[in-house]
Amino acid sequence: MIHIKDHKTGYLFEPFSYMGSKRLKRIKDSWAGFFREEILPELPVEELVRHYDATHGRPSKELYALLGAVLLQQMLDLTDEETVDQFAFNLQWHYALNVTDESDRGSYLCPKTLWNMRAMVMQDSVAPIIFDRVTDKLKVIFDVNTDQQRLDSMHIFSNMRHLGRIGLIAQTLRKFLVNLKRQYREEFAAVPEEIRERYMKKRGESLFAMVKPSESEMTLQTLGF
Numbered sequence: 001m002i003h004i005k006d007h008k009t010g011y012l013f014e015p016f017s018y019m020g021s022k023r024l025k026r027i028k029d030s031w032a033g034f035f036r037e038e039i040l041p042e043l044p045v046e047e048l049v050r051h052y053d054a055t056h057g058r059p060s061k062e063l064y065a066l067l068g069a070v071l072l073q074q075m076l077d078l079t080d081e082e083t084v085d086q087f088a089f090n091l092q093w094h095y096a097l098n099v100t101d102e103s104d105r106g107s108y109l110c111p112k113t114l115w116n117m118r119a120m121v122m123q124d125s126v127a128p129i130i131f132d133r134v135t136d137k138l139k140v141i142f143d144v145n146t147d148q149q150r151l152d153s154m155h156i157f158s159n160m161r162h163l164g165r166i167g168l169i170a171q172t173l174r175k176f177l178v179n180l181k182r183q184y185r186e187e188f189a190a191v192p193e194e195i196r197e198r199y200m201k202k203r204g205e206s207l208f209a210m211v212k213p214s215e216s217e218m219t220l221q222t223l224g225f
Contacts, residue, residue: 001052001057002049002060002063003062005064007098031096032093035072038137038138040096040098041064043064045067048124065097066117067117068096069083069086069087071130072086072096078212083114087108087109088109174200
């Protein structure tokens with residue numbers, strides 16, 4: 001069941017008042033306050049609602065917060081495990097993503113949920129929409145004139161697609177090895193134990209969640225050999 005909060009309507013009572021006036025002012029003046037007020041409401045969650053039922057099933061993670069976590073992972077160059085920890089324990093992340101529920105239901109994000117959201121972002125071509133909306137918002141806020149552009153301007157490409165390809169390759173190799181073991185045991189036994197351990201064990205699967213966005217292209221090259 002889909003869960004979306006209205007991030008454009010303010011609260012009658014400040015949900016982060018427990019922090020005290022000094023810490024609250026400091027977090028509002030930090031990147032977290034800017035992200036919460038200016039970036040979070042612009043995230044295109046409407047592009048993802050088709051993946052969720054409006055009335056049936058367990059409630060999803062709040063989609064703005066979940067999509068914001070995917071964006072922050074790319075910005076801060078974090079692995080999946082690091083992203084999950086930041087979502088669970090970092091007060092600045094809670095403020096930036098408007099996470100006001102301190103229970104596991106609101107403040108815990110499992111790696112699989114993060115992985116699935118990133119896959120949907122890439123499959124539905126949501127990443128370019130995020131880039132355009134955030135860029136347009138920043139242009140207005142900072143009054144940037146883009147009529148003229150330097151000839152040596154940098155082109156920026158997202159690493160999210162690379163991370164999605166890593167998951168696809170890992171899953172393909174695992175399925176291949178599973179079927180090899182079932183149908184050709186002698187050939188499977190000839191596969192080096194290191195390879196079997198990497199792709200077939202539960203611990204091995206988690207290794208691919210430890211890849212940072214900035215390292216994704218190098219990991220793809222390693223997997224290709």
